[in-house]
Amino acid sequence: xxxxxxxxxxxxxxxxERFVVLSLNTKNEPITRSVVPTGSLNASTVHPRGCIQNSYxxx
Numbered sequence: 870x871x872x873x874x875x876x877x878x879x880x881x882x883x884x885x886e887r888f889v890v891l892s893l894n895t896k897n898e899p900i901t902r903s904v905v906p907t908g909s910l911n912a913s914t915v916h917p918r919g920c921i922q923n924s925y926x927x928x
Contacts, residue, residue, distance in 0.1 A: 875899060888915045892924045901927050 876889050892901040905919040 872899070875902065880904075886912060888920075890920050890923065892927065900924075 880887055888905045890903050890905055894900050901923055903923045905915055
């Protein structure tokens with residue numbers, strides 16, 4: 870499945886900013902997807918630790 874379609878199906882029509890992390894394996898197949906923070910109407914503050922935390926927990 871195309872990555873953009875996968876993320877679109879996960880977020881849909883949101884009224885707030887979302888930062889979605891899509892983790893891939895070595896064959897470029899999606900393993901996990903997660904929303905790191907849900908921000909305000911026009912901003913979403915992201916910390917690098919939040920981006921890679923779920924990938925480490927799965928591996």
